[in-house]
Amino acid sequence: EIPLKYGADRLGKRSDAAMQKFRDNRLGAFIHWGLYAIPGGEWNGKVYNGAAEWLKSWAKVPSDEWMKLMDQWNPQNFDARAWAKMARQMGVKYVKITTKHHEGFCLWPSKYTKYTVTNTPYKRDILGELVKAYNDEGIDVHFYFSVMDWSHPDYRYDIKSKEDEEAFSRFLEFTDNQLKELATRYPTVKDFWFDGTWDASIKKNGWWTAHVEKMLKDLVPGVTINSRLRADDYGKRHFDSNGHLMGDYESGYERRLPDPVKDLKVTRWDWEACMTVPENQWGYHKDWTLSYVKTPLEVLERIVHAVSMGGNMVVNFGPQPDGDFRPEEKQLAESIGRWMKKYGECIYGCDYSGWEKQAWGYYTRKGKDVYMVVFNPPYSKHLVVKTPVGTEIVKAVTVNGGKDVKITETARNEYNVDMPDKDPGEPFVIKLETKEKTSETDKYRDALT
Numbered sequence: 001e002i003p004l005k006y007g008a009d010r011l012g013k014r015s016d017a018a019m020q021k022f023r024d025n026r027l028g029a030f031i032h033w034g035l036y037a038i039p040g041g042e043w044n045g046k047v048y049n050g051a052a053e054w055l056k057s058w059a060k061v062p063s064d065e066w067m068k069l070m071d072q073w074n075p076q077n078f079d080a081r082a083w084a085k086m087a088r089q090m091g092v093k094y095v096k097i098t099t100k101h102h103e104g105f106c107l108w109p110s111k112y113t114k115y116t117v118t119n120t121p122y123k124r125d126i127l128g129e130l131v132k133a134y135n136d137e138g139i140d141v142h143f144y145f146s147v148m149d150w151s152h153p154d155y156r157y158d159i160k161s162k163e164d165e166e167a168f169s170r171f172l173e174f175t176d177n178q179l180k181e182l183a184t185r186y187p188t189v190k191d192f193w194f195d196g197t198w199d200a201s202i203k204k205n206g207w208w209t210a211h212v213e214k215m216l217k218d219l220v221p222g223v224t225i226n227s228r229l230r231a232d233d234y235g236k237r238h239f240d241s242n243g244h245l246m247g248d249y250e251s252g253y254e255r256r257l258p259d260p261v262k263d264l265k266v267t268r269w270d271w272e273a274c275m276t277v278p279e280n281q282w283g284y285h286k287d288w289t290l291s292y293v294k295t296p297l298e299v300l301e302r303i304v305h306a307v308s309m310g311g312n313m314v315v316n317f318g319p320q321p322d323g324d325f326r327p328e329e330k331q332l333a334e335s336i337g338r339w340m341k342k343y344g345e346c347i348y349g350c351d352y353s354g355w356e357k358q359a360w361g362y363y364t365r366k367g368k369d370v371y372m373v374v375f376n377p378p379y380s381k382h383l384v385v386k387t388p389v390g391t392e393i394v395k396a397v398t399v400n401g402g403k404d405v406k407i408t409e410t411a412r413n414e415y416n417v418d419m420p421d422k423d424p425g426e427p428f429v430i431k432l433e434t435k436e437k438t439s440e441t442d443k444y445r446d447a448l449t
């Protein structure tokens with residue numbers, strides 16, 4: 001291994017209670033809310049197909065003109081308690097809130113910039129109200145924070161001169177101050193999820209990313225930090241130059257997921273995926289017909305897929321400029337919530353099973369119990385299950401029904417699990433109770449070939 005001063009400061013998964021809670025939560029929601037919600041993808045009469053929170057970039061709007069949107073920031077229908085109730089009903093255990101996105105507008109009354117909620121007609125500390133409302137519902141709050149800040153004159157995409165160096169040094173101090181503000185004003189925060197860290201300027205300052213991780217962990221004991229913050233001595237990101245994961249969990253699965261058969265390496269570390277409901281809209285876009293919008297079942301499959309591989313999934317919501325949610329997002333939250341109410345025990349506190357994935361769906365595991373989450377019921381009416389050598393199935397019961405399901409051993413470590421006698425009409429879950437095989441001998445003989 002090569003010596004590193006700013007590489008991973010820990011090998012292997014964190015094993016403390018705070019990280020276990022992060023892991024057990026499994027299902028989260030993203031809230032992308034900022035000035036970009038006001039134009040909703042349209043600028044000077046032209047609708048842009050790209051991500052709505054990047055409209056300033058697509059429409060090439062100068063920052064001082066973009067920040068004038070603050071004069072229109074007045075979300076009269078914003079109700080933090082209603083947002084928290086919606087999250088609880090969806091069954092999410094945590095919510096990641098954009099404290100500041102690339103545009104530089106802060107949802108909290110930061111002392112270090114004029115671009116905050118304080119200097120809008122609305123005035124109120126939106127972040128503070130959301131932290132309290134979610135926490136009151138027993139929901140953990142995570143902070144999204146974009147290092148890249150288009151509103152700040154000292155931000156640099158690269159460091160090419162002494163002037164760049166001095167400006168960026170001022171910018172990093174400004175960023176430190178904002179992060180200390182967030183950590184001290186809202187001490188119940190459980191995680192910082194950094195974004196906007198891909199530029200050369202950050203890669204050339206890996207030391208600073210290591211300093212931020214340490215600073216926040218000193219200020220908020222137990223807090224988790226995503227790998228996307230981190231660059232090492234040589235600008236290597238997420239995984240250091242020795243291949244070790246930096247931060248507490250990998251955060252590279254944005255709008256994509258690891259292959260459940262070919263990418264099993266991710267099961268060796270903690271990771272969290274995040275996803276949009278349209279193809280690529282995080283902030284509010286007024287026209288969702290411009291790209292495919294995932295159905296609740298397609299969102300659910302991605303949630304189960306992530307958990308089946310030992311990861312978390314964060315589903316994105318982009319609130320309207322008035323502070324309410326669009327109907328599609330309210331319906332999605334209700335639909336996912338109904339399913340989680342019945343079958344959520346196969347999600348919360350569950351992990352990768354280590355079993356060989358089958359066509360009918362995904363496995364998750366909790367202790368010695370293995371859950372079969374069935375999305376594709378077979379015409380054979382039998383769900384094929386192959387157990388690892390040394391493991392046998394004791395019994396099978398339907399989740400949310402508690403009915404025994406017949407299992408038939410068909411070969412060594414192979415079983416047919418019957419389908420429930422009544423078609424649930426939705427993805428359903430069967431819980432397998434397992435035990436370690438006692439006798440080594442079995443009645444099977446391998447073919448001689």
Ligand SMILES: C[C@@H]1N[C@@H](C(=O)NCc2ccccc2)[C@H](O)[C@@H]1O
Pocket residue numbers: 032051053054195196254274282
């Ligand atoms: C979680 C997402 N990450 C932000 C993002 O900038 N993603 C990468 C990206 C880079 C370049 C053009 C568009 C998008 C998106 O705006 C969301 O906040």
